[in-house]
Amino acid sequence: MDDQIITIERHIVEQEREYPEATGVFSNLLYDIALAGKIIAREMARAGLVGTLGSTGEMNIQREEQMKLDVFANQTIIRMNSFTGRLAAMASEEREDVIDIPRGYGTGKYVLVFDPLDGSSNIDINATVGTIFGVYRRRSEEGPGTIADCLQKGRHTVAAGYIIYGSSTMMVYTTGKGVHGFTLDSGVGEFLLSHPDLRIPNTPRYSSVNHAYEAFRSEGAKRFGRWLQGIDEEDPREPLSERYFGALVADFHRTLLKGGIFYYPADSRYPEGKLRLVYEANPLAFIVEEAGGYASDGLQNILDVEPRDLHQRTPLFIGDRVLVEKAEQFIAKFD
Numbered sequence: 001m002d003d004q005i006i007t008i009e010r011h012i013v014e015q016e017r018e019y020p021e022a023t024g025v026f027s028n029l030l031y032d033i034a035l036a037g038k039i040i041a042r043e044m045a046r047a048g049l050v051g052t053l054g055s056t057g058e059m060n061i062q063r064e065e066q067m068k069l070d071v072f073a074n075q076t077i078i079r080m081n082s083f084t085g086r087l088a089a090m091a092s093e094e095r096e097d098v099i100d101i102p103r104g105y106g107t108g109k110y111v112l113v114f115d116p117l118d119g120s121s122n123i124d125i126n127a128t129v130g131t132i133f134g135v136y137r138r139r140s141e142e143g144p145g146t147i148a149d150c151l152q153k154g155r156h157t158v159a160a161g162y163i164i165y166g167s168s169t170m171m172v173y174t175t176g177k178g179v180h181g182f183t184l185d186s187g188v189g190e191f192l193l194s195h196p197d198l199r200i201p202n203t204p205r206y207s208s209v210n211h212a213y214e215a216f217r218s219e220g221a222k223r224f225g226r227w228l229q230g231i232d233e234e235d236p237r238e239p240l241s242e243r244y245f246g247a248l249v250a251d252f253h254r255t256l257l258k259g260g261i262f263y264y265p266a267d268s269r270y271p272e273g274k275l276r277l278v279y280e281a282n283p284l285a286f287i288v289e290e291a292g293g294y295a296s297d298g299l300q301n302i303l304d305v306e307p308r309d310l311h312q313r314t315p316l317f318i319g320d321r322v323l324v325e326k327a328e329q330f331i332a333k334f335d
């Protein structure tokens with residue numbers, strides 16, 4: 001029978017069963033992330049009514065405006081995961097340092113890195129935002145987790161996913177055995193399997209980039225943009241249609257489902273790129289590769305970049321393998 005109703009809980013447990021050495025800790029960790037996502041989705045849905053829209057008036061450690069829901073989402077994930085004994089440490093886009101497990105609560109073998117609310121400038125206009133996460137196995141032996149536990153190559157990811165708060169709330173995750181999407185049935189409060197085995201379509205449909213910053217970009221990135229638009233004189237092609245939410249999760253989700261490319265190159269305002277390697281690029285790179293796509297910083301596979309700093313930024317080209325490799329070629333040739 002193939003019309004089963006499969007909850008995310010059951011799906012996670014069944015995926016973990018494929019690893020004979022599994023203890024269940026990992027399943028519970030993923031389930032807790034899904035639960036945090038449900039709490040954030042609920043808060044977001046009523047934010048306009050209870051005064052939680054808008055800015056806190058503070059800057060976060062990225063020197064970007066912090067929204068009240070950034071803070072709420074960050075706290076929710078921390079409160080959900082600090083006391084379970086499953087994690088050695090966490091790292092969040094909204095916190096400068098590694099987040100330690102409180103004294104007196106046990107530490108476990110995993111590390112969780114996350115962007116609690118991605119695309120938060122979309123909140124006030126009721127447009128799509130999301131949460132991005134990655135899970136690694138700790139490297140240190142025991143006791144409190146260290147920064148080195150959080151600074152692992154994307155290649156070492158054991159689970160990655162995102163929750164997208166759009167016209168419905170969805171969670172998409174992978175443990176390296178396919179990419180699976182679940183839609184929240186908010187009436188019963190369960191994520192139900194709606195998109196099993198997601199594969200990025202072979203035919204690219206959309207390109208996604210912020211053209212406002214074109215003038216600040218390198219020759220290679222500019223030329224690549226023109227090529228996508230079909231206005232490269234040496235190599236004309238049909239232009240790809242464009243979409244841009246300004247929320248990486250949403251732009252990525254569309255790219256994964258419909259095919260195409262999202263990119264945010266380095267520019268003279270952000271010489272290292274704008275997006276964060278640990279919380280944004282790596283989890284999505286792991287997902288896209290598992291779905292048959294590719295992610296690059298323009299020079300190499302994102303998953304092979306050795307992170308030096310928790311808040312390190314990176315250029316990102318992600319989606320259709322052929323298009324991302326084409327971006328690498330433009331950068332190699334002109335930069």
Ligand code: AHG
Nearest residue numbers: 115117118119120121210246247248
């Ligand atoms: P965050 O809200 O977590 O700080 O991320 C914002 C990011 C990302 O989601 C998006 O793709 C990008 O900023 C948009 O940047 P521009 O406004 O420069 O296009």
Ligand code: MN
Nearest residue numbers: 115117118119
């Ligand atoms: Mn973000």
Ligand code: MN
Nearest residue numbers: 093115117118
């Ligand atoms: Mn964020």
